[in-house]
Amino acid sequence: AQKVTQAQTEISVVEKEDVTLDCVYETRDTTYYLFWYKQPPSGELVFLIRRNSFDEQNEISGRYSWNFQKSTSSFNFTITASQVVDSAVYFCALSEQDAGNMLTFGGGTRLMVKP
């Protein structure tokens, strides 16, 4: 069965520090999709990125970057030069090809960025 683990339950950094959020997944499917979502204090989940299992190319979007490594079953998320507005809970999620669009979420990492 699929599983997503976010070992860091809470991280606290000072503004402008870089921070990496870890995500490790388990799946028996060869085709799967990985996602990151941000949940600000308002509660609504905001989609950040989707990767499929055949695309291990790292991605950068502004201050955000993602490192996908199939060899270690990890899909880590780095925020460069963190800002107070980055404070939120971040969720990693997995969707297996055979399970349609069903998402399995990790437990989330609460990031606190202090001024």
Added chain:
Amino acid sequence: DGGITQSPKYLFRKEGQNVTLSCEQNLNHDAMYWYRQDPGQGLRLIYYSQIVNDFQKGDIAEGYSVSREKKESFPLTVTSAQKNPTAFYLCASSEAGTGGYEQYFGPGTRLTVT
């Protein structure tokens, strides 16, 4: 603007009462989902629907019921059989199929049952 609406944002009920949470989307998505989130935890799937008039149980369906009479709407009823209904409920929608489509979420409803 396209999106998902959930109402109300906060809901209070007495124990033993059924309560229905609203979810509407205008994204023209075929698939819709209901999740439950407890404090400090991830999201758990309650029910999902890939098409109108069809829905399936998720991981924690006991004590909940849904209907999907219209493509835009997927209301969730929390029945009195749900042992611990106080939680944050999130509705989502996506394209249907096996393409790993991203899900888009509503703002959520925080239900408190006393």
